[in-house]
Amino acid sequence: MTRAFLVVMDSVGCGGAPDAARFFNGTRPDTGANTLAHIAQACAEGRANEGRSGPLRLPNLDRLGLGAATRLAGGDATPGLDAVSEGAWGAATERSLGKDTPSGHWELAGLRVPWEWTYFPTDGDAFPEELVADVCEISGVDGILGNCHASGTAIIAELGQGHIETGRPICYTSADSVFQIAAHEDHFGLDRLLELCQRIAPRLHEMKVGRVIARPFVGTSETGFTRTTNRRDYAIVPPEPVLTNWVQDAGRKVHGVGKIGDIFTMTGIDDCVKGSDADLMQSLQKCVDQAEDGSLTFANFVEFDSLYGHRRDVSGYARALEWFDHEIGKVIAALRPGDLLLLTADHGNDPSWSGTDHTRERVPVLCAGVGAREIGQVEFVDVAASVAAHLGVPAFGPGRSFL
Numbered sequence: 065m066t067r068a069f070l071v072v073m074d075s076v077g078c079g080g081a082p083d084a085a086r087f088f089n090g091t092r093p094d095t096g097a098n099t100l101a102h103i104a105q106a107c108a109e110g111r112a113n114e115g116r117s118g119p120l121r122l123p124n125l126d127r128l129g130l131g132a133a134t135r136l137a138g139g140d141a142t143p144g145l146d147a148v149s150e151g152a153w154g155a156a157t158e159r160s161l162g163k164d165t166p167s168g169h170w171e172l173a174g175l176r177v178p179w180e181w182t183y184f185p186t187d188g189d190a191f192p193e194e195l196v197a198d199v200c201e202i203s204g205v206d207g208i209l210g211n212c213h214a215s216g217t218a219i220i221a222e223l224g225q226g227h228i229e230t231g232r233p234i235c236y237t238s239a240d241s242v243f244q245i246a247a248h249e250d251h252f253g254l255d256r257l258l259e260l261c262q263r264i265a266p267r268l269h270e271m272k273v274g275r276v277i278a279r280p281f282v283g284t285s286e287t288g289f290t291r292t293t294n295r296r297d298y299a300i301v302p303p304e305p306v307l308t309n310w311v312q313d314a315g316r317k318v319h320g321v322g323k324i325g326d327i328f329t330m331t332g333i334d335d336c337v338k339g340s341d342a343d344l345m346q347s348l349q350k351c352v353d354q355a356e357d358g359s360l361t362f363a364n365f366v367e368f369d370s371l372y373g374h375r376r377d378v379s380g381y382a383r384a385l386e387w388f389d390h391e392i393g394k395v396i397a398a399l400r401p402g403d404l405l406l407l408t409a410d411h412g413n414d415p416s417w418s419g420t421d422h423t424r425e426r427v428p429v430l431c432a433g434v435g436a437r438e439i440g441q442v443e444f445v446d447v448a449a450s451v452a453a454h455l456g457v458p459a460f461g462p463g464r465s466f467l
Contacts, residue, residue, distance in 0.1 A: 065357035065358040065402075066357075066358065066402040066403065066404065066454055066455060066456070067355055067356075067357060067358065067359050067360075067361075067400070067402070067403045067404070067455075068359075068360050068361070068403070068404045068406070068451045068454050068455050069348070069351065069352065069355075069360075069361045069363070069395075069399075069403065069404065069405045069406070070172070070307075070360065070361070070362045070363070070406050070408075070447070070451055071348070071363045071364075071365070071392075071405065071406065071407050071408070072168075072169065072172065072362075072363065072364045072365070072408060072409060072410050073365055073368060073388065073407060073408070073409045074165075074364055074365055074366045074367075074368050074369040074370075074409065074410060075099065075368050075369035075373045075409060075410070075411060075412060075413035075422065076099060076100060076368055076385070076409040076412075076427070076428070077097070077098070077099040077100065077409055077411060077412020077413070077414070077423060077425030077426065077427050078098060078099065078100045078101065078133055078134040078137040078138060078155060078409075078412075078425060078426055078427060078428050079096075079097060079098025079099070079100070079101055079134065079137050079138025079139075079412070079425050079426060080098070080137040080138030080139065080155070080425065080426045081094070081097075081157065081158070081412075081424045081425050081426050082157065083424065084096070084097060084423075084424045084425070086424070087163055087423075087424035088419075089239070089417055089418050089419030089420075089421045089423065090418055090419045092417075092418045092419065094163075094412075094417070094423045094424040094425070097412055097414040097417050097423035097424065097425055098134070098137075098138045098412070098414060098425065099373070099381075099412040099413060099414045099415070099423065099425060100130070100134045100142060100145075100428070101134055101138060101142050102378075102414055102415075102416040102417075103120060103378055103381055103382050103385065103415065103416070104119070104120040104134075104142045104143050104144055104145055105142075105143060106378045106382070106416060107119050107120040107143070107144065107382050108120070108143035108144065111378065112378045112379040112382045113379065114379035114380070115379060115380070115383050116379060116382055116383050116386065119143055119144035120143070120144045120145065120382055120385065120386070121144060121386055121389070122144070122145060122385055122386065122389040123147070123389065123393075124389045124390070124392055124393035124396060125385075125388075125389050125392065125407070125430065126144075126145050126146070126147040127147050127148075127149065127150045127151065128149065128150065128151030128153060128407065128430040128431070128432055129149035129151050129152070129153020129154075129428075129430050129438075130142075130145055130153070130428055130430060131144075131145025131146045131147065132149055132153050132438070133153045133154060133155050133428035133429065133430065134155075134428065136153075136154065136155045136438075136440070136441065137155035137425070137426035137427075137428070138425075138426065149436055149438075150436050151430055151431050151432050151434075151436055152430075152431035152434050152435060152436065152437050152438075152439050152466075152467075153428070153429065153430050153431070153438060153439060154428075154429045154438065154439030154440050154441065154442050154466065155426045155427065155428060155429060155441055155442070156408060156426060156427050156428075156429050156441075156442050156443060156444050156446065156447060157426050157441065157442075157443055157444070158171055158411070158424075158426075158427075158443075158444045159171065159176055159443060159444070159445075160176050160177040160444075161177065161180055161181070162177060162181050162240070162241065162274070163240075163411045163412070163421075163422045163423065163424045164181070164240040164241060164242070164274060164411065164422060165240070165274075165275070165297075165323075165327060165410060165411075166241075166274040166275060166299055166300065166327060167181070167274075167410075167411075168409075168410025168411045168427075168444065169324075169327045169328070169364075169410050170302055170306065171443075171444035171445055172307075172408060172410065172444050172445075172447045172448060173302075173306035173307040173308060173328070173362075173448050174306050174307050174310070174445050174447075174448030174449065174452075174459065174460070174461030174462075174463055175302055175303075175304055175306050175445070175461055176445060176462065178303060178304075179272055180272070181240075181241030181272055181273070181274050182241055182271050182272045182273050183237075183239070183240075183241055184213070184237045184243075186213050189211045189212070190211055190212050190213060190236070190237050191211055191235065191237075191243070195243075195264075195267065195268075196208055196211065196235075198264060198267055199233065199235060199245075199260070199264055202259075202260050202263050202264060203233055203256070203260045205230075205231055205232050205233065206232070207230075207232050208232050208233055208234070208235045209223045209226055209227055209230070209232045209233070209234045209235070210223060210234045210235045210236040210246075211235055211236070212236055212237075213236065213237055213238060213239070214236040214237075214238075215374065215375075215420050216236070216244065216246065216279055216291065216374075217291065217375070219234055219236050219246065220234065220246050220279075220281050220289045220291065221288070221289055224248070224281065224283070224285065224289040225285040227246075227247065227248060227251070227252070228248055228251045231251075231252065233245050233246070233247045233252065233257070233260065234246040234247065234279075238420075238421065239419075239421035239422070240274065240275075240421075240422065241272070241273050241274040241275070242273065242274060242275045242276075242277060243264075243268050243273055243275070243276045243277070244276075244277045244279050245257065245260060245261055245264075245276070245277070245278060245279060246279040246280070246281060246291075247260075247278075247279075247280060247281075248280070248281060248282065248289075249280045249281065249282050249292060249294070250282065254280050254294055257278050257280055258278050258296055260278075261276045261277070261278040261296065261298050262298060264276060265298035269300045272300075274299060274300055275297050275298065275299045275300075276297075276298040277295065277296070277297050277298070278294075278295060278296040278297075278298075279291060279295060280292050280294045280295065293338070293339060293340055295323075296326060297323055297326030297327060298326070298329075299326060299327055299328070299329055300329075301328075301329045301331055302328065302331060304460075305332070305460060306328065306331070306332065306448065306461070307332075307360070307362075307448040307451060307452060307459075307461075308328055308331060308332030308333050308360070308362060309331060309332035310332075310448075310452055310457050310458060310459060310460060311332065311359075311360045311452070311455060311457055312332045312333075312334070313332075313457075314455075314457040314458070316356075316358045316359055316360065316455065316457065317334050317355070317356050317358075317359040317360075318332055318333050318334050318359065318360045318361075318362065319333075319334060319335055319336070319351055319355060319359065319360070319361045319362070320333045320335065320336030320337070320361075320362055320363075321336070321337055321344050321347050321348050321351065321361060321362070321363035321364070322336075322337075322338060322344050322363055322364035322365060322366060323338070323364050323366055324336060324362045324363065324364050325338075327364070333362070340367070341365045341366070341367040341384075341388075344363065344364075344365060345365075345388075345391045345392075345395075347363075348361065348363050348395060349394065349395055349398065351363075352395055352398045352399060352403075353398060358455060358456075360451065360455065364410075365388065367384055368381060368384050368385070368388075368413070369413050369422075371384070372384055372415060373413025373414075373415055373422075374413065374420050374421075375415075375420070376415045376416075376417075376420065377415055378415045378416060380415075381415045392407070396432050399432060399433055402433070403433045404431060404432070404433045404434055404451070404454045404467075405431070405432040405433055406429065406430070406431050406447065406450070406451060407428070407429075407430040407431075407432075408427050408428060408429050408430070408447060409427035409428065410427070411423070411424070411425065411427070412424065412425030412427070427444075429442060429447065429466075431467075434454070434467055439466045440466075442466050443463065444463075445461050445462050445463030446463040446464055446465065446466055447463070448461055448463050449461065449463030449464050449465045450463075450465040450466050450467045452465070453465035453467050454467055
């Protein structure tokens with residue numbers, strides 16, 4: 065029986081979104097954003113040499129069709145990505161109105177978001193007084209810090225010491241539909257932070273805010289504050305069954321790797337492991353070695369986005385891509401006959417772009433195990449339909465299989 069491994073390279077977009085002009089980073093539209101092409105260009109021009117040097121080297125992904133998919137999506141040159149494909153390749157377009165994690169993952173799992181997300185204002189206080197009062201009541205404090213749009217690493221550097229001194233949680237948002245709470249694991253308490261996020265999440269979900277995210281950190285003002293891997297996302301449950309449900313309802317096993325369990329609130333997922341991307345690569349390899357016949361493994365590698373895209377670190381993003389390419393080569397080599405490995409992304413985060421937000425882009429679709437051919441231009445929802453078709457389980461979304 066066949067198996068499927070659906071791997072999301074978080075934020076690894078390839079440009080060319082037809083509606084990019086509708087989406088902004090600050091005052092600049094996303095028209096022309098292209099995460100992969102611009103990183104490759106910077107590497108070729110010697111502008112991404114911190115911790116690495118030379119052209120972007122992604123031989124395993126390129127053999128699956130990454131360079132070809134990038135050119136198909138956006139038409140931009142991708143120096144170093146031009147090998148003849150040994151996989152099935154294409155580029156996918158998102159239709160939902162967000163360029164965020166839930167929108168992208170829900171669509172990849174077969175469900176277009178059926179509403180518009182709520183976003184918080186950029187001027188003045190970001191959050192309504194009633195919401196702030198609820199946070200204070202749940203956590204037993206007399207106020208919050210932040211109450212604004214901010215970068216997560218920047219705001220804990222700015223407000224971390226004040227948080228320790230006052231006990232007030234740091235609450236902030238971004239261009240996504242998200243409410244984030246940062247707190248020190250030792251001074252505030254990790255369990256206390258998670259309980260606060262879990263209890264406030266239903267209020268935010270009623271407002272159609274996509275996620276409440278717990279952002280624990282450690283450190284001191286002298287040594288610096290650092291976020292830990294104990295992040296937890298409390299997301300809205302998808303309003304209709306998605307790929308994970310389709311597979312599980314057919315009596316198959318579904319394994320999550322990374323933040324997949326949080327994104328889908330474990331709906332249709334039997335088990336899920338978390339950790340750093342290095343940890344998750346080991347977990348993905350273990351699934352390839354041990355997952356049951358007929359199973360789905362759904363993985364997300366987030367550090368492209370969280371560590372490098374939002375921080376506009378081109379060199380770091382390039383290093384992460386090259387590390388991933390090397391490691392995914394081992395995964396490809398371990399696939400069994402009949403297995404499908406499908407690599408894609410949920411949105412873009414062009415580190416050469418203005419602002420610190422995601423960028424609206426098409427994403428690559430690269431398939432190992434199903435022969436070499438051009439898939440062409442497809443939609444996000446077609447990914448779910450294709451995985452379901454490969455596994456031989458019914459698909460109920462609007463997508464069509466490209467396999």
